[in-house]
Amino acid sequence: xxxxxxxxxxxxxxxxxxxxxxxxxxxxxxxxxxxxxxxxxxxxxxxxxxxxxxxxxxxxxxxxxxxxxxxxxxxxxxxxxxxxxxxxxxxxxxxxxxxxxxxxxxxxxxxxxxxxxxxxxx
Numbered sequence: 840x841x842x843x844x845x846x847x848x849x850x851x852x853x854x855x856x857x858x859x860x861x862x863x864x865x866x867x868x869x870x871x872x873x874x875x876x877x878x879x880x881x882x883x884x885x886x887x888x889x890x891x892x893x894x895x896x897x898x899x900x901x902x903x904x905x906x907x908x909x910x911x912x913x914x915x916x917x918x919x920x921x922x923x924x925x926x927x928x929x930x931x932x933x934x935x936x937x938x939x940x941x942x943x944x945x946x947x948x949x950x951x952x953x954x955x956x957x958x959x960x961x
Contacts, residue, residue, distance in 0.1 A: 840918055841944055849944065850914035850923045853952075857896055857908045866893055873949045881938070881954030905929060911937065919944045924957070935960050 841849070852872050859865040869889040879886050879895060886895045906927050914923035921942045928934025937958040943951045 841916055841921065841947070845944075845947060846914050846916045846921050849921060849942065849947075849949065850910055853923075853940070853942070853949070854908045854910055854925060857899070859896075860900060862893070862897065865896060869893055871948075874945055877949055878951045879954070880952070881940075882956055899927075903927065906934070906936075909934065916942075919950075 849872075852868070856865060856868045856872065859868060866889060869892060873889060873892065876888060877892060879892050884895050884898070886892045907930055908925050908927050911924045911926050914921055916922065921944065922939060923942075924937065924939045926934030927936040927938075935958070936956070938954055938956045940952050940954045942949055
């Protein structure tokens with residue numbers, strides 16, 4: 840079971856992971872914060888395990904080199920589940936890409952993420 844501090848920690852670490860540009864540090868974060876067999880899926884991509892998820896993150900960073908992720912709103916959760924919304928865009932500006940992610944945890948680590956895109960440019 841996760842509490843309010845765990846929810847915020849997991850959400851903050853998740854956003855920091857997607858913003859981490861150093862591949863070695865990103866893989867270390869993945870290994871320590873996600874389960875070995877973790878899964879990620881959204882309408883555009885999916886990956887399994889640290890290697891597959893790392894490749895997805897690197898691909899997003901390559902496609903949007905000047906953008907970063909930021910939490911929007913307050914993360915919430917119950918039991919082993921949490922959700923939070925985010926924006927992707929230039930730092931300090933309203934991100935043109937927005938989404939909501941639903942996370943399942945196991946022993947304080949991310950086991951799976953199901954992402955939804957709430958706003959994408961036309």
